[in-house]
Amino acid sequence: MSTLPLCEKCDVRSMSICSVLSERELGTLRALGQEVRFRARAAIFAEERPADVVYNITAGLARMYRLRNDGSRQIVGFGLPGDFLGMPVNECHGFSADAVEFTVACRIPRKGFSRFLDDNPHLVRRLHDLTILGLNQAHEHMMLLGRATARAKMAAFLIGLRDRWARIKPPSATVALPMGRQDIADFLGLSIATASRTLHHLADERLILIEPGGARILDLKRLKWLAGS
Amino acid sequence: MSTLPLCEKCDVRSMSICSVLSERELGTLRALGQEVRFRARAAIFAEERPADVVYNITAGLARMYRLRNDGSRQIVGFGLPGDFLGMPVNECHGFSADAVEFTVACRIPRKGFSRFLDDNPHLVRRLHDLTILGLNQAHEHMMLLGRATARAKMAAFLIGLRDRWARIKPPSATVALPMGRQDIADFLGLSIATASRTLHHLADERLILIEPGGARILDLKRLKWLAGS
């Protein structure tokens, strides 16, 4: 794990913050960072801890979450390849993140990254755009959490994840679900029992087919209708 | 309504994006903008419409929301004095906003504002920080919407609003509630009936006292405990 290997061949360069960097700027940034690997379930960073490094996910899947006083967990989002994690409000992380499956990321010390931002105002604009995108995703998610039936939540979850995978993987009718049922439940504000049941209801109605590690969408149109009602 | 009057005397300058601007920079920005006033219930901007102006709220209260296909509304946040509204992902607004009560804002054409940003990279950083703050608020809100009882939602809503008012108004035990019950319900993901009932339950237990236009907090400690459980 020295400096990052081959940004030129990075699969997600075009969707990450790096898309606005020239070869020269990319070289400077690469020299600051390291590639890090996380095993499934490994912690990436924790809420309330000083944010001294930032991450750019290049492979795998991360879950971002906060814990309630009663111990229950709200997953506020999933981090896919190309996503940028770890920019804090003040000095500390606003949420925890860990790896759902084997995950690879570029790790960059925040101080160095911050100086790099000073020298590259266009990267700040890019970062800002991605943050606004995250805010939009958060609003979208609130629409689900606020007032939607379990079926609508699940349908919207599958559609949304499908669309996000589609941007970074060869398209497939099967939505990969590397996260467990508990993760899905904590994301959608459901109990694990309801999450499991709802998924099977959709399968019973031939809207999806549950496969190991994912779900194949059989009736996209009806699923979308369900998601948006 | 010519240019903005007296930024020097602006109540919310220190909490708005303007806090990082020098007198000179402030003068330049002021020349770009206008003060606009909205009557109660007036639309400020609408989802999916081109975002050609941005707003800085200086007085009053705005609600930001999105509509579901079934016509129901999710309020994704309230805009208080000092809040910055209207920066879009691409070219269009991601949500609608209207004035809850009589509201005053600085309106700045986005093109001019964008050029001003080009010349003032530190303002972009400031804007980015405020956007991250908004993302944090959104996450906080998800905690409520995801899995909380009606009582916990309402308690957290009152505490949260109290803290936000406290930053811009002389402190008071009474939380101003200029928004109607339907707004509160749509914010918390409840029906209006449950919102009203829950508020009265809290009053029955002497945690709050319902007053015209607001709620006086009688037992902050227990209310906080309720909110965070």
Place this chain on the structure above:
DNA sequence: CGTTGAGTTGACCATCGTCAACAGGAGTGG
């Protein structure tokens, strides 16, 4: 072959949504 953890499924019931009736205040017109 036992253990462990994830996922599934059933039974029961609490919370909260829906529907509806009603109260009170503001605005309007006679």
Place this chain on the structure above:
DNA sequence: CCACTCCTGTTGACGATGGTCAACTCAACG
């Protein structure tokens, strides 16, 4: 000044959605 309407908020009755608890299956692994 009063009658009428409209709108917001309150409150009751009822039922559905989804949470809780628990039993069970199954695959992975030692």
